[in-house]
Amino acid sequence: MESSKEIGCRATEDPVLCINDCDFFGSATTMNMCSKCQKDMILLKQEHAKLAAASCKDVVRRSSSSDESELALAGTAVASADLASQISQVKSKEGLKKCIACRKRVGLTGFSCKCGDLYCAVHHYSDKHNCPFDYRNAG
Numbered sequence: 001m002e003s004s005k006e007i008g009c010r011a012t013e014d015p016v017l018c019i020n021d022c023d024f025f026g027s028a029t030t031m032n033m034c035s036k037c038q039k040d041m042i043l044l045k046q047e048h049a050k051l052a053a054a055s056c057k058d059v060v061r062r063s064s065s066s067d068e069s070e071l072a073l074a075g076t077a078v079a080s081a082d083l084a085s086q087i088s089q090v091k092s093k094e095g096l097k098k099c100i101a102c103r104k105r106v107g108l109t110g111f112s113c114k115c116g117d118l119y120c121a122v123h124h125y126s127d128k129h130n131c132p133f134d135y136r137n138a139g
Contacts, residue, residue: 016028016032018032018033018034018037019031019032019033019037020033020034020037022034022036022037022096023096023105024036024037097110097118098118099118099119099120099122099123100117100118100119100123100129101119101120101123101128101129102120102122102123104120106118106119106120109121111124113126113129113131113133114131114133114135114138115131115132115133117129
């Protein structure tokens with residue numbers, strides 16, 4: 001019988017979790033990211049490239065025009081920085097739904113508490129997660 005090395009089979013590597021801590025497995029070909037995180041990163045890079053291309057066009061226009069265009073360029077740079085920060089905030093809010101107490105993924109079965117956090121079936125009771133919401137004064 002031939003060994004697996006002679007046939008050309010290679011042993012699988014140990015599974016590596018995604019570097020974005022989304023509880024999926026990544027691979028070395030995708031820079032240790034899962035497919036969703038890699039796709040999001042590629043889309044984000046494309047958006048940054050579009051913003052950079054737009055700012056380069058503004059720089060070319062600025063070199064041939066007056067101070068008014070310099071002010072417009074400064075406004076565009078500030079707007080693009082604000083846009084990038086808003087995109088990152090939205091993506092972090094849209095992340096996986098996890099219990100605040102035990103970090104367990106809850107998905108659609110998560111419970112929103114009146115304190116504003118998301119909990120699993122075990123921790124959704126107010127006495128289990130030391131809820132700061134005052135139910136006596138509210139009810």
